[in-house]
Amino acid sequence: MSAFLTESLAGRVLFAIPKKGRLYEKCLQLLAGADVQFTRSNRLDVCLVRNHNMALVFLPAADIPRFVGEGNVDFGITGQDMVAEADVNGLVSEVLALEFGKCKLQVQVPLAGDIKTVDDLVGRKVVTSFEVLAGQYFGELDRKSAKGVQTKIEYVGGSVEAACALGLADGIVDLVESGETMRAAGLHPIETILTSQAVLIRSNKPKPSSDASHAALIDRISQRIAGVVAAGKFVLCNYNIRRDMVPEATKVTPGRRAPTVSPLDDPEWVAVSSMVLKAQVADVMDRLQEIGASDILVVGLQNCRV
Numbered sequence: 127m128s129a130f131l132t133e134s135l136a137g138r139v140l141f142a143i144p145k146k147g148r149l150y151e152k153c154l155q156l157l158a159g160a161d162v163q164f165t166r167s168n169r170l171d172v173c174l175v176r177n178h179n180m181a182l183v184f185l186p187a188a189d190i191p192r193f194v195g196e197g198n199v200d201f202g203i204t205g206q207d208m209v210a211e212a213d214v215n216g217l218v219s220e221v222l223a224l225e226f227g228k229c230k231l232q233v234q235v236p237l238a239g240d241i242k243t244v245d246d247l248v249g250r251k252v253v254t255s256f257e258v259l260a261g262q263y264f265g266e267l268d269r270k271s272a273k274g275v276q277t278k279i280e281y282v283g284g285s286v287e288a289a290c291a292l293g294l295a296d297g298i299v300d301l302v303e304s305g306e307t308m309r310a311a312g313l314h315p316i317e318t319i320l321t322s323q324a325v326l327i328r329s330n331k332p333k334p335s336s337d338a339s340h341a342a343l344i345d346r347i348s349q350r351i352a353g354v355v356a357a358g359k360f361v362l363c364n365y366n367i368r369r370d371m372v373p374e375a376t377k378v379t380p381g382r383r384a385p386t387v388s389p390l391d392d393p394e395w396v397a398v399s400s401m402v403l404k405a406q407v408a409d410v411m412d413r414l415q416e417i418g419a420s421d422i423l424v425v426g427l428q429n430c431r432v
């Protein structure tokens with residue numbers, strides 16, 4: 127890192143972003159939605175933010191919990207699985223679940239084979255990129271088992287699913303989202319160790335140079351990101367309904383605090399506006415129609431503050 131860059135980082139809030147992989151693109155979308163302006167030069171893993179006293183540090187997702195935990199970086203985005211694997215309990219706080227990067231960490235074994243349960247794996251060989259979590263999980267099973275043996279946990283950095291076919295392992299512990307990788311490798315899940323999604327984490331050990339303005343900036347950016355996440359999760363539902371049906375309508379669209387009810391020129395009717403979970407909107411529209419609502423409009427949110 128050039129002396130110039132080191133100097134210009136001094137006094138700035140540092141925000142860690144996964145440098146590549148599954149979480150990268152979504153993180154860029156969040157930063158754009160939060161109006162964090164920067165230009166990432168080719169290959170450079172640190173860049174200054176133009177419109178805030180902040181710099182972005184692009185790091186492997188697996189390293190982010192440790193950097194944030196040790197206070198080198200003020201806050202960051204990574205997977206809950208990475209936080210658990212880094213064993214940084216008490217050193218970082220999870221500020222916000224980000225609703226992407228959803229996956230499960232599962233114990234998987236060959237479909238064709240003699241291993242049917244995790245107990246069958248006790249004393250055998252398990253290959254994984256999550257040696258801490260797999261070690262804790264099988265350590266516990268080993269202790270409970272009457273076999274008096276230790277399950278061998280071996281680390282590989284990627285393409286974990288190939289380990290069984292290559293004769294390296296009897297089972298694996300790896301991430302599953304669609305299940306495509308697992309099925310293509312002739313494996314099936316026999317246990318889920320944890321479920322995960324991307325999260326915003328914050329250091330519990332602020333840098334000695336941090337002051338109140340730093341804490342305020344971390345809060346402001348976290349709130350902006352929360353707004354972008356909520357905008358992706360909710361839609362705005364507007365409709366007209368007879369005034370006497372408002373109590374029923376409020377049950378269907380309670381809103382986050384309460385629905386907005388506005389008078390119309392016709393005294394017997396009102397207009398209602400309410401935030402609704404995107405995942406529930408079709409069902410909500412059916413129910414609104416059933417209770418006599420009309421002109422039901424659903425509008426996507428570009429951004430919001432919640």
Ligand SMILES: Nc1ncnc2c1ncn2[C@@H]1O[C@H](COP(=O)(O)OP(=O)(O)OP(=O)(O)O)[C@@H](O)[C@H]1O
Pocket residue numbers: 146147148149186187188204205206207208226227228229284301302303304322323324
């Ligand atoms: N298939 C997936 N679906 C959803 N989220 C995933 C998936 N795979 C990984 N993740 C999430 O993204 C995080 C980073 O995984 P990613 O695969 O990007 O990192 P990596 O394996 O270090 O990088 P790469 O695969 O590019 O070498 C994981 O810790 C997990 O939280």
Ligand SMILES: O=P(O)(O)OC[C@H]1O[C@H](OP(=O)(O)OP(=O)(O)O)[C@H](O)[C@@H]1O
Pocket residue numbers: 148283284285286287300301302303304305306307308
């Ligand atoms: O259930 P699926 O939708 O198939 O996704 C799961 C796969 O995604 C990740 O791998 P990635 O593509 O990051 O490759 P890697 O093994 O090299 O990390 C993970 O390690 C699984 O292999």
Ligand SMILES: [Mg+2]
Pocket residue numbers: 147
């Ligand atoms: Mg990967």
